Amino acid sequence: MTTERIGFIGLGNMGQPMATNLAAAGFPLVCYDIAGTQGRAPSGAVIAGSVTKIAQSAKTVIISVNTGKAVDDVTREIAAAANRTVTTVVDTSTIGTKTARLAAARLAAVGVDYLDSPVAGASGGTGIGPTAAKAAALTFIVAGKKEAVERVRPVLEKLGRKLFHVGEEPGQAQAVKLINNFLICTAIAATSEAINYGLKQNLAMTMILDVLNVSSGQNVATSYIFPKEVATGTFHIGAAVEIMTKDAGLYFDEVHDANLPNGIGTVVNRIWQNMGKAHPGVDFSHIFEFIRDAGEGYDR
Numbered sequence: 001m002t003t004e005r006i007g008f009i010g011l012g013n014m015g016q017p018m019a020t021n022l023a024a025a026g027f028p029l030v031c032y033d034i035a036g037t038q039g040r041a042p043s044g045a046v047i048a049g050s051v052t053k054i055a056q057s058a059k060t061v062i063i064s065v066n067t068g069k070a071v072d073d074v075t076r077e078i079a080a081a082a083n084r085t086v087t088t089v090v091d092t093s094t095i096g097t098k099t100a101r102l103a104a105a106r107l108a109a110v111g112v113d114y115l116d117s118p119v120a121g122a123s124g125g126t127g128i129g130p131t132a133a134k135a136a137a138l139t140f141i142v143a144g145k146k147e148a149v150e151r152v153r154p155v156l157e158k159l160g161r162k163l164f165h166v167g168e169e170p171g172q173a174q175a176v177k178l179i180n181n182f183l184i185c186t187a188i189a190a191t192s193e194a195i196n197y198g199l200k201q202n203l204a205m206t207m208i209l210d211v212l213n214v215s216s217g218q219n220v221a222t223s224y225i226f227p228k229e230v231a232t233g234t235f236h237i238g239a240a241v242e243i244m245t246k247d248a249g250l251y252f253d254e255v256h257d258a259n260l261p262n263g264i265g266t267v268v269n270r271i272w273q274n275m276g277k278a279h280p281g282v283d284f285s286h287i288f289e290f291i292r293d294a295g296e297g298y299d300r
Contacts, residue, residue, distance in 0.1 A: 007058030015064030097171035104170035
């Protein structure tokens, strides 16, 4: 298969399986990860020593990092690179609208198209987070120029099952992703409280879930997270609680700054921030245990 080389920056829990799927689809890759690229990059990928080298080696560059600061750092280095070959940057990170807009403006100033393109897990039992990434079952939420989206569509379609072009303005895709992740945060916390109540009524967790999943209370927590991770005692979504504290906090801050109703957002954000403080680094599915045990800072 002869095709254009893709640059990939960030080979963590999400980036590594995405890069692996691109390599399996026949795309030549040049990869860089600040934590160490060798051993994380797919077999056959070219190892780059810096973001600058990536910007000088591929027309399309995909970013998968976990903080807004990392996106700032990466896009600044791309913009400053001499002899750039990159023309399109696809940022799959969840960073909020402000950071995405700043990154887009920074790259536009040097003639590089920035696609705000966070990813979400797909519905239908294919999983969320790294599980969906490994299965190439991601949903791509994309904002940016239509022509740039169409240029990279063949690449992104190897990584996911759905691609939604939600608007031309960078930041719009971040808004949709924050809505999605706020609802996940809410569903997991609410389901944890509800299941704990049911257990106190001497009901089996599996029975409660069986009823909910054919009824109107069904959600991602009842259909996937609890049956797969909580009821089995596995507790391994593959994403740390810090991912959820970041996303709940981003949603809360943006709604607050817009002076919009934020009552539920306030409560949900407080729950996740308190869990993150009490149990740093744990898989976020442990929220059930935090709520069950009414951990420090949890409202009864």
